[in-house]
Amino acid sequence: MxxxxxxxxxxxxxxxxxxxxxxxxxxxxxxxxxxxxxxxxxxxxxxxxxxxxxxxxxxxxxxxxxxxxxxxxxxxxxxxxxxxxxxxxxxxxxxxxxxxxxxxxxxxxxxxxxxxxxxxxxxxxxxxPETFFTVWTNVFERGALKGGETFLVHGGSSGIGTTAIQLAHVFGARVFATAGSAEKCAACLDLGAEAAINYREQDFVAEVKKLTGNRGVDVILDMVGGDYIARNIQAAAQDGRIVQIAFLNGSVAEINFMPMMLKRLTLTGSTLxxxxxxxxxxxxxxxxxxxxxxxxxxxxxxxxxxxxxxxxxxxxxxxxxxxxxxxxxxxxx
Incomplete structure (x- = not known):
């Protein structure tokens, strides 16, 4: 052949x-x-x-x-x-x-x-391929993001982040992103994010609460882990879904699970x-x-x-x- x-x-x-x-x-x-x-x-x-x-x-x-x-x-x-x-x-x-x-x-x-x-x-x-397969299965299948919902992606300027912002925006979600510089935040806005939070200067939990009238976000895509795991639970809305795809800051965290019960959260994740x-x-x-x-x-x-x-x-x-x-x-x- x-x-x-x-x-x-x-x-x-x-x-x-x-x-x-x-x-x-x-x-x-x-x-x-x-x-x-x-x-x-x-x-x-x-x-x-x-x-x-x-x-x-x-x-x-x-x-x-x-x-x-x-x-x-x-x-x-x-x-x-x-x-x-x-x-x-x-x-x-x-x-x-x-x-x-x-x-x-x-x-x-x-x-x-x-x-x-x-x-x-x-x-x-x-x-x-790797990026779009990953975003689709985690944001739209595991996270079940729908038009009209709010979506937060960490690492918004990464390959995964730039893809997630565009797809969530095109499918009608309100999109927020975190990134580590003014240039990266500007890129997130350019791709369709409504707000970009510089995590070096702002607390993303406080910012998403402000942006959502204290409601929190429906779906969070996280590749950071570490202390973000507990903070994502704080930032999530009632019936929110938090999807973990990587652990740049480590996979072990001490978490108070009470908010997960009270908010009826789904914590999930996957590898491709x-x-x-x-x-x-x-x-x-x-x-x-x-x-x-x-x-x-x-x-x-x-x-x-x-x-x-x-x-x-x-x-x-x-x-x-x-x-x-x-x-x-x-x-x-």
Whole structure:
């Protein structure tokens, strides 16, 4: 099926657990698409926080996934495995992958790929899958955000945050965001947030209470953890939903659960990478139906902060860990 393609490829290896400098280009065997898989010649690959945690040795690849980091790609289908019906050689896709994205070629289950939206570059398309899958499943499925409700996203200037702001706004919610600088707050407002709270200067609990007439917010998306866990409970409205997707400040907290009972709160959370093929396929279908039309018409668009050549993946990780970026960081091939 792929005999005309090179037998080897360049991929980024994690030479040992550690800092960004442990990411090194290596020549490895090119993967072959298995049953139900397509092989994509990668043109761009998104960089995500889980990649940096994997690099440190704290987030191993799930069983069967490549050791090469990278959870989202965009490029051209160059070979198809047995049983594939959704894609043909030559079509251009972006895709959610369990690993292996930082490479010249990557295999992906056919049901986890989506068409590159109209007018999108490969760089923009590579910024979509991990982020949009994560936001959709957590904000709209677990958090059940509806039009007319209030929504608070922490880390509003991150890849997840910039996506969550746009989608929540487009679907009719009142959106608030926290961010760590005046520039980042301005970016959040530009993307559709009604208010952006500089967490270095303001108490987000007090601010959202002011913004909502002391009611609190219906849905909170949090990747900070630590002391934010208890503060989110304070900031939540009656019947509020708090969704946890990461713990930049730690996953252990001492919490008074009485407000959770009195407000009838839902505390939930999820991870995306270990989910089954079927669960990810279901997410891809709902995104194609509900979100891809918004991308095709330009109503929602990823914000790209910086791009780096594949060989400079270590520089991309350095930038991500400085947390100075606004939007997505993407590797180009």
């Amino acid at each position: 792929s005999s005309t393609l090179p037998a080897t490829m360049t991929a980024i290896a994690i030479s040992k657990p550690g800092g960004p400098e442990v990411l090194v280009p290596r020549e490895i065997a090119r993967p072959e698409p298995a049953l139900g898989e397509i092989l994509v010649r990668v043109e761009a690959a998104g960089v995500n926080r889980p990649d940096t945690i994997q690099r440190m040795g704290l987030y191993p690849a799930p069983p069967g996934a490549p050791e090469t980091p990278g959870l989202e790609i965009a490029g051209e289908v160059v070979a198809i495995g047995a049983g594939v019906t959704a894609w043909k050689v030559g079509e251009r896709v972006c895709a959610l992958v369990g690993g292996g994205g930082y490479a010249q070629y990557c295999t992906v289950h056919e049901s986890h790929a989506l068409p590159i939206p109209k007018g999108f570059s490969a760089i923009e398309a590579a910024a979509l 990478r270990p989910r089954s093929i079927e669960e990810k396929a279901a997410l891809a279908r709902v995104l194609r139906e509900k979100v891809w039309p918004l991308l095709d018409t330009g109503r929602v668009r990823p914000r790209i902060d910086a791009t780096f050549p594949l060989a400079e993946a270590s520089k991309a990780h350095e930038l991500m860990e400085k947390s100075s970026h606004i939007g997505k960081i993407v590797l180009t091939l």
